[in-house]
Amino acid sequence: MLCQDCKKKEATVHMTQIINNEKIDLNLCRECAEKRGFHSPLEGKAFPLAEFLASILDQSLQKVPPELKESKCSVCRIGYPDFVKSGRLGCGNCYKIFRPQLKDLLRKIHGSDVHRGKIPGVGEDVMKPVREQRRLQEQLKKAVEAEDFEKAAQIRDRIKALERGR
Amino acid sequence: MFEEMVRREAQWLSGEGKNSDIVLSSRVRLARNIRGVPFPTVADADTRQKVLSYVKIAIEKSESFNKGMFHSSSELSPMDKNFLLERHLVSPEFVRDQNGFRGIFIGRDEKISIMVNEEDHLRTQAIKSGLEIKATWQEANRMDDELSKFLEFDFDSDFGYLTSCPTNVGTGIRASVLIHLPGLVLTKEVEKVISRITKMGLSVRGFYGEGTDVLGNLFQISNQTTLGKSEEDIVESLEKITQQIIEYEGNSRVTLFRDAREQIEDKIWRAYGILRYARVLTSDEVMNLLSALRLGIRTGTLSGIDLRSLNQLLILTQPAHLQKYFGSQMNADQRDKRRAEILRERLN
């Protein structure tokens, strides 16, 4: 089927619009569909995090202390400006040397800078008490803020028990 | 390569699983890197070669992966890579293959696969037919446990699994569903739904992932953030939101059939007619026509076609699949003829 507008190209956009119970069929090529103002519902919606990352990386460069701008990761030889440019870190060690900057960045990207998921190793989950303690500390803070002192005392007891267990 | 595979059904499109008329497939990918080794984006050729062999050895040692094939990118032609992309076994980034020394392990039924030296050393993937996100995560988790018996992954007690891009750090998980939403598109509700999904922290993309148009009313919905929540929470929230979208889609179909039954049925029958009798069909057109057919099967307008064969046609009519199927390199015009031929043959 040819595009009903230009009558030259193959129609690849087929639409049935229903306006006030009346049906309108449209068979257009991509260019003519765009001319009529139809666009893909995803248009302009690039992976939002990637774009967001680029913008906050630029900002972060201005706040980086000058000595860090010069230093390079000893393992992969990547510097902070390289990271800002590509949006990619070079190795695990980069996460150590750019830690303060990354903490700030990760909070902006993920709304958190603490991992709460899987821990490697199929054996005993050695990190579990640490995570549990972290979770309880957060609950404690909330309870204190809400002035729920009874609950706060209970949580404190659980933290103590956890510490004794280790 | 893959001449045998092209004649085999892609198991993750078997039409089985929950809500498989609307949700074609569920997928979970985990990003992992080997401790102390620079990420593939900066590693030199020698290092990438080493990573490739480490992973290959781990796969060979493990009994869980003993029925599959490992290919290094040097054995794969550009068409082979596109074939794997069409089958959702590799990413568009893998196909671009700028640095070389990449690898792909494909499990026997294609439900599991491992990309090596894409953006991270490993991208472990599990994929299932239908809305089966939890089961898919469990499968990916098992693969990850198995691999970590042989490989030590880069992990930080605060940041979790370390990845090349900070948007993947923490769990390294990308869970997604491939979902068919013709009702929402036809009633023009889809943009509203997309913006609602985006606000809930999920991302929405077209059929082939990043930077593509929406073809055949197929959308890919996935989690955006990977740090601060457990994998279970991420997977559960994707499942819940997907169920909501299925409900919206159902409602919009009710509206369509109430207000414009004849028009919609006409659209479905026309699509069926074109697919059965046309002599030249482009890939984009087929994607859109198959979308109408899928709607027709669900709503009972069409009978005698099953979801399973429809799903297979969706993959088989893609450019690299067609060329593998007919065993020759073809230009776009030749492909359009062959595509029409295959559809006539399968639908009549």
Ligand SMILES: [Zn+2]
């Ligand atoms: Zn580094």
